[in-house]
Amino acid sequence: MSTQVIGAALSLRDIGKQFGTVTAAADVNLDVEPGEFISLLGPSGSGKTTTLNMIAGFEEPSGGRIMINEKDITDIPIHRRNIGMVFQGYALFPHMTVEKNVEYPLKQHGFDKPERKRATDEALAKVSLEKYGARMPAQLSGGQQQRVALARAIAYKPPLLLMDEPLSALDKALREGLQTEIRRIHRDLGTTVVYVTHDQDEAMALSDRIVVFNEGRIQQIGTPNELYKNPSNEFVSQFLGESIHLDGLIEEQGSGHEFVRDDFRLPTEVDHRGPAQLMIRPESVELISASSAEQSGPTVAAEIIDKVYVGHSVKYMVSCRGGGGVVRSRQTDVDDFTIGQEVLLTWEAARSRILPLATSAKNGEES
Amino acid sequence: MSTKQSRTAVLAWPALLLVALGFIVPVAIILVMSVTDPQPGTQNFEWLATNSTAHDIMWRTIYIAVLATLITAVLAYPFAYLMATSSTLVRSILMVVVLLPFWTSMMVRAFAWIIILQKNGLLNTVLGAFGIEPLTILGTNTAVLIGMCQILMPFMVLPMVSVMVGIDSRLPLAARIMGAPKWKAFLQVYFPLSLPGVFAGSLIVFILSLGFYVTPALLGSPRQQLIPNALFTQVLELLSWGKGGALAVATLVMVGAVFLLLFLVAKVMGIKIGKIGGGL
Structure with a gap:
């Protein structure tokens, strides 16, 4: 029904972030396959969000390189990284309609008007919000806002999609429904997803592989099954399951x-x-x-x-x-x-x- | 209204009473006087409508008020932005800087400006050192504007800041990751969201600048009168309460018109009017 995207390959090489004397992340090495769904899992302050922010370009790494499809993007400005993102708490533009929100990235990437309209409608249809285009974000429920944020992030089909605890503000039933939706969209689209969460069940349910963070360092990388059966250390064993x-x-x-x-x-x-x-x-x-x-x-x-x-x-x-x-x-x-x-x-x-x-x-x- | 609400409402009565006695009653008296003094009739408004000096004074006042509003808005915006995006410590320091002028009397500040701007003042001495001809600023509208803008700055900065701190700092980042360069993210996302603060500040500054008396009296020239000074002349020197009343009524109508205009503009732009003044 929709065109697939070629997911991007993402590589982090010795990425670290130092805030004064505080080490937010250190020695982060990670290779994400094209089209893979990978979760960064850990308690708050474990370095997972810092890592995501460095991929997005919101934080500059203190050391190391970030590569997308073998291309070094460490010094490329945020707006030229060609990344989609779903923020914690949605970050919808409150002064724009749902439609304008979803259209925004398409506009920035130079799509012409008919193409923008088509892609906006398609993205809104994907999250079953085609009738809500004219509403303002404040007129929607939390779950609907989350779906708008999702539609906005996928509208221009970015090869890499970052998600920062997108479901943390929702109640349990809504969360599980949206997890299914996120899985389906990921399958449909074929984009690479890096998903930050502190919820182990969510990471287990969604991911191809999980990266467990603690105290700024990667503890283990593996499939949900591997991590559950063969935790490499005490932290992973206690944090997962x-x-x-x-x-x-x-x-x-x-x-x-x-x-x-x-x-x-x-x-x-x-x-x-x-x-x-x-x-x-x-x-x-x-x-x-x-x-x-x-x-x-x-x-x-x-x-x-x-x-x-x-x-x-x-x-x-x-x-x-x-x-x-x-x-x-x-x-x-x-x-x-x-x-x-x-x-x-x-x-x-x-x-x-x-x-x-x-x-x-x-x-x-x-x- | 529930009984509980009506019981709490009693607490608002003293303030309401004060507004009624201190504002509504005098305004009513002025209204009445404008059509009864020295004798009943519309002669005071006819004077206002036909007297070219009165027109000049009114237009000059509006012109100065508009300029003062624009200048403070342009100067205050970057300052407010800096305040809103700084750490708590820096914000508190900048807040003190904004409020500092509040702690000095208007009169003292006007005299300070006289010292700086007068013919042999600080400014001209400095300019003279660079071989620049002395400027005549004191006694002009420029001097009045400088004095007014300095006093009005906090009234523009504070509503701006209070709206800006409410803007989710991730919104410009969201725009940027979606492909917008820094300036576009600012112009398309941050700026529109900060407009309620700009509107609120502009409204307050404009209305306040229509009522400045001390600053124009000390820094301006009697030949370039503004409404408050003309009012003073009419009422206290010529004892013409009726003409003064008509002038005051005209000012009140002007303020009302500006309020309405801003309200409509805000409505067209989709800015919630409830937010205007929300920062006060």
Whole structure:
């Protein structure tokens, strides 16, 4: 139904941003494939927005180069970067009608009048707002304004589309509807999307790949599945999805290494010595009553501190010595545990991950 | 109106009373006098309509007021823009700079201008050092304008700033990422959004400049009178309350006309009139 765009390839090479003595971003290296949907995910102040602003040209990097399709754009002014953008809180022009808002980038890029009209109508149709062209932005609901912002960003079919927490101001139901819409538009258009969010579920739902940021640095880059199953460090494991984590030590054992706690030891491939953390996703852990004898894998004594029914499953919050977290068990399970009950956590050793902990500062907090 | 509202409304009565006694009643008296003094009839307005000196005074006043409005608007805009886009600290410093003249009396400032602008004043001494012929500024409309603009500046800057700080700073950035060069982003996005502030400031400055008395009296010339000085002459020197009343009524009508004109222009341009004066 509509012409596809050739998505741009984006490369960030050693990008960093220094605000006085504060490092907002450092050593950011990233290659985005043409047409890829990539999310920059992290808590506030993690450097994800700074990185996006540097791609847009709103911030000048303190070091490093930004390339679009192999072309260095680091020093190219904002308006000649040929980028589309959806802002947090929309940033619609309040003094222009919806139509004029969407037409604005087309005008700036020198499209003639009939072409502008066609592209504006097409973009508004894409977000199902074709009847709202004559309205002022203030006359629209938040969700509608967001869709206008989306239409405005895609109207001239930019090869690279930046989105800065576009859905953060909307309620949950609206957010999920718009996520579907964004996915569909991305598929239809074929443009490369860089999407900033602090919402892990949103990043998981939308992205081909996710870049996890913390404290100005990239922690890990991978598909949602990779990040969930194989987080490369403690931060990623805790930030993405629920988990049980157990503190321990990695010790050398013969020719290999072992993760050691007083209640169990597990051989590990991780080549490291010192404090570490074992991480298990909630669906891989089993809760058994403390008296139970069936112990196939490692076990850890724990106490149930909270219990929440979530439709098809029960979510247990558990606490144990040097750890704790979330376990989910299916409603149909025979065992039903009560708050305060002593239980055992058990899991298949292969489904847990052992992550070395950053030394010094971090340890102080944990002990 | 709910009972709760009407109960709170009682608190507004003292202010309303003050406006009624201090403004509406005197205006009514002036209106009445303009058609009754020295005897009932329209003779005062006939005088105003036919007397060429009165016409000159009125046109001169409007001309000076328009010029003062334009000059302060042009000078205030970049200053207000700087204030609105600066950090809180810089903004506070600039705010003090704007308000500084408020803390000095109008009279003192007029005398200061006399010292600077007079024949052997500061300005001509400096110009003389560069071999430039002395300028005659004191006693001209130029001197009046200079004095007025300086006093009126805060009334233009403040409404502008209050509108400008409300402009989402990402809007010009949005325009830029969509392909607009810096100047276009400013002209097409920032400037139109700042207009309510420009309108509000212009309205206040224009109306205030119609009523300047001390500044023209000290810096201008008696041969180049403005309405307030002519009013003073009519009422207090010639004791012609009727003519003075007619002149005052004419001024009031002029202010009303300007208000209406700005209102219409704002309406045509799609600027919310509610925002005008919103910055005060």
